Amino acid sequence: MTFEHVLQYLLAGITIGSIYAIVAIGFNIIYNTTGIINFAQGEFLMVGAMTAVTFSRLVPLPLAIAIGIAVTVAVGVLIDFVFIRNLKKPTVLNMIIVTIGLSIIIREVALHVWDEKVRSLPYFTGDEISSINILGAYISPQALWVLGICATMVVLLNVFFKYSVMGRSMRACSANPVAARLCGINTKNMVTMSFVLSAAIGALAGCVMSPITQTQYDCGTSLAIKGFTVAILGGLGNSTGAIIGGLIVGILEEFSISVMPLAYKDAIAIAILLLIMFFRPSGLFGKQEVSALKEF
Amino acid sequence: MNIRQYIPAGILVAVVVAFQLAVVLTGQDYLLTQLTMSAYYALVIIGLSVLMGYAGQISIGHAAFFAIGGYTAAVLTTGAFRLSPWLSLAVAVAITVVIAFLIGIPILKLKGHYLAMATLSFGVIVYRIVLGTGVFGEADGISDVPGFTLLPGLTVTGGAASRVENYYIAWFLVTLAIILLINLINSRVGRALRSIHGSEEAANAMGVNTAGYKLAIFVLSAVFAAVGGVFLTHYTGGIGPSEAGVMKSVRYVAIVAVGGMANIWGALVMGIVLNYLSLRGYFGTYDDIFFGAILIIIMLFYPDGILQRKTLDDLRSLARSLVARIRGRR
Numbered sequence: 001m002t003f004e005h006v007l008q009y010l011l012a013g014i015t016i017g018s019i020y021a022i023v024a025i026g027f028n029i030i031y032n033t034t035g036i037i038n039f040a041q042g043e044f045l046m047v048g049a050m051t052a053v054t055f056s057r058l059v060p061l062p063l064a065i066a067i068g069i070a071v072t073v074a075v076g077v078l079i080d081f082v083f084i085r086n087l088k089k090p091t092v093l094n095m096i097i098v099t100i101g102l103s104i105i106i107r108e109v110a111l112h113v114w115d116e117k118v119r120s121l122p123y124f125t126g127d128e129i130s131s132i133n134i135l136g137a138y139i140s141p142q143a144l145w146v147l148g149i150c151a152t153m154v155v156l157l158n159v160f161f162k163y164s165v166m167g168r169s170m171r172a173c174s175a176n177p178v179a180a181r182l183c184g185i186n187t188k189n190m191v192t193m194s195f196v197l198s199a200a201i202g203a204l205a206g207c208v209m210s211p212i213t214q215t216q217y218d219c220g221t222s223l224a225i226k227g228f229t230v231a232i233l234g235g236l237g238n239s240t241g242a243i244i245g246g247l248i249v250g251i252l253e254e255f256s257i258s259v260m261p262l263a264y265k266d267a268i269a270i271a272i273l274l275l276i277m278f279f280r281p282s283g284l285f286g287k288q289e290v291s292a293l294k295e296f
Numbered sequence: 297m298n299i300r301q302y303i304p305a306g307i308l309v310a311v312v313v314a315f316q317l318a319v320v321l322t323g324q325d326y327l328l329t330q331l332t333m334s335a336y337y338a339l340v341i342i343g344l345s346v347l348m349g350y351a352g353q354i355s356i357g358h359a360a361f362f363a364i365g366g367y368t369a370a371v372l373t374t375g376a377f378r379l380s381p382w383l384s385l386a387v388a389v390a391i392t393v394v395i396a397f398l399i400g401i402p403i404l405k406l407k408g409h410y411l412a413m414a415t416l417s418f419g420v421i422v423y424r425i426v427l428g429t430g431v432f433g434e435a436d437g438i439s440d441v442p443g444f445t446l447l448p449g450l451t452v453t454g455g456a457a458s459r460v461e462n463y464y465i466a467w468f469l470v471t472l473a474i475i476l477l478i479n480l481i482n483s484r485v486g487r488a489l490r491s492i493h494g495s496e497e498a499a500n501a502m503g504v505n506t507a508g509y510k511l512a513i514f515v516l517s518a519v520f521a522a523v524g525g526v527f528l529t530h531y532t533g534g535i536g537p538s539e540a541g542v543m544k545s546v547r548y549v550a551i552v553a554v555g556g557m558a559n560i561w562g563a564l565v566m567g568i569v570l571n572y573l574s575l576r577g578y579f580g581t582y583d584d585i586f587f588g589a590i591l592i593i594i595m596l597f598y599p600d601g602i603l604q605r606k607t608l609d610d611l612r613s614l615a616r617s618l619v620a621r622i623r624g625r626r
Contacts, residue, residue: 031409037409037412039546083592083596086596087595087596087599088596088597088599089599089600091599092408093354093553093557094553094595094599097550097553097554097591097595098591098592098595098596100546100550100588100591101550101587101588101589101590101591101592101595102588102592103588104584104585104587104588104591105584105585105588105589105592107584108582108584108585108588109585111581112581221542221543225416225420225542228413228416229413229416229417232409232410232413236409236410261428263424263427263428263429263434264424264425264428265424266420266424267420267421267424267425267428270417270420270421271417271421273417274414274417274418274421277406277410277413277414278402278405281405281406281410282410283410
């Protein structure tokens with residue numbers, strides 16, 4: 001394998017890995033306020049991208065993406081208001097089953113609205129054949145868009161969680177919900193806010209990846225599986241872990257193509273993750289206490 | 297021996313027989329086909345119910361064990377091997393036990409979401425392997441699997457002629473599995489499992505071999521799934537990669553949850569009802585939406601599962617208020 005090949009795989013891995021990282025961060029945000037894994041997270045990416053594709057024929061691309069994000073956020077808020085808040089017995093398992101049910105419904109509604117056709121947004125700059133030469137490896141300008149937007153989202157989220165009052169309140173909820181309530185934080189609203197944030201970053205990630213990977217009504221499931229694995233690998237609730245985990249999974253996947261048939265791409269990356277988990281049962285950066293919790 | 301614990305099993309047998317008679321008398325015996333298939337899926341679900349509800353260990357990978365059973369039977373009885381189905385059943389169970397044992401030792405050390413992710417990953421790996429390997433027929437799966445002659449004149453196979461006997465074979469297996477599980481739950485093992493569900497540390501401190509019990513139940517439920525897979529593959533004459541899919545595993549977990557976790561009867565009833573409805577195709581292309589909606593409705597209104605006294609009370613008060621209204625109108 002020449003240096004150019006290695007670089008090529010590496011760049012492709014980092015691109016797809018940063019998408020996984022965003023999905024994983026979406027999982028983490030909701031996990032931190034509710035303690036559950038939101039199985040509809042992958043569907044957020046699908047809904048965002050699909051809506052943007054539909055509107056991109058009518059309005060300029062940035063506006064279409066904004067509409068995609070707005071619709072997805074509305075779906076996220078609806079999920080929390082109608083279902084999560086009204087659960088009589090909000091145990092972790094019950095909430096997870098609800099999100100599973102919702103993800104199935106969203107997927108099937110998408111099938112009836114957008115049918116089975118594979119769609120994609122236009123390339124943000126250039127087209128499918130334009131490429132940029134980086135030290136002998138070729139990369140689509142869209143990959144740079146993916147990297148840039150994902151990196152910006154991560155930085156903004158970090159600033160939000162560290163310095164804004166609302167971000168700090170959300171962190172307080174994840175540290176100790178009862179204490180947060182005693183301090184006058186409306187924990188229920190923080191849960192809604194976490195759905196808004198995850199839906200928004202999910203929709204944006206779905207839009208920016210759409211030209212490269214394309215979007216179909218059922219693309220959310222595999223993304224959710226990857227994002228979930230990445231979130232666990234990095235240590236649930238840990239955003240730095242999610243980024244590093246995402247990059248590891250993305251790069252592993254791309255390199256496994258060079259040694260094994262394409263059909264086994266997922267299997268190899270996930271098998272390696274499983275092995276890592278056996279040696280580090282709380283994930284790479286996870287807290288011991290979190291992984292020792294038996295939520296269901 | 298406590299006779300009372302077998303009363304529900306007796307009722308089950310009575311319902312099974314009554315249903316068969318009713319269906320044949322009304323000339324709708326085609327309904328038995330889907331009930332037979334649902335019964336094999338129910339094997340997976342009741343096994344998983346004991347693992348999740350009693351031992352408190354989630355597994356989002358049980359479709360993989362179902363597929364391991366089904367594919368082993370399909371590969372060994374077709375093509376180059378053409379072994380006897382009895383032999384292939386034995387091999388399928390042996391392979392499942394070995395895989396479940398080897399994967400169970402490290403996986404069951406994980407907890408909560410981490411356990412969910414690990415079992416899910418196992419499912420994805422198995423799915424990818426059957427989808428990408430030539431021996432397993434890749435995306436087409438394996439077809440033309442021969443029938444399984446249990447006894448002379450008693451064969452597990454599709455076909456209208458053997459519909460009734462196959463219905464009884466499937467339900468005999470389910471009843472057998474239920475009786476086995478009832479015995480297990482009401483024994484020392486069952487109490488140990490419940491103690492693990494309550495608090496693993498406390499159970500350990502009391503001298504319960506928690507790791508051993510968890511592993512044993514994991515292997516047992518995997519074997520249930522594999523046996524279901526073997527029989528369904530012989531019954532339908534083939535198996536495809538979708539049987540190993542992650543959504544199948546998620547479906548099994550969801551059915552156990554709406555059946556009410558530590559409630560094998562709830563799991564059995566929900567398993568049969570939901571699989572039967574979707575196999576009959578009552579809701580056409582809206583089948584999955586319907587499934588999702590049922591999950592949500594049950595979780596919103598019956599968070600402890602549908603099969604319990606509260607449901608009966610609700611129905612009774614509903615009936616009473618209806619009666620009152622009708623009387624009031626007069």
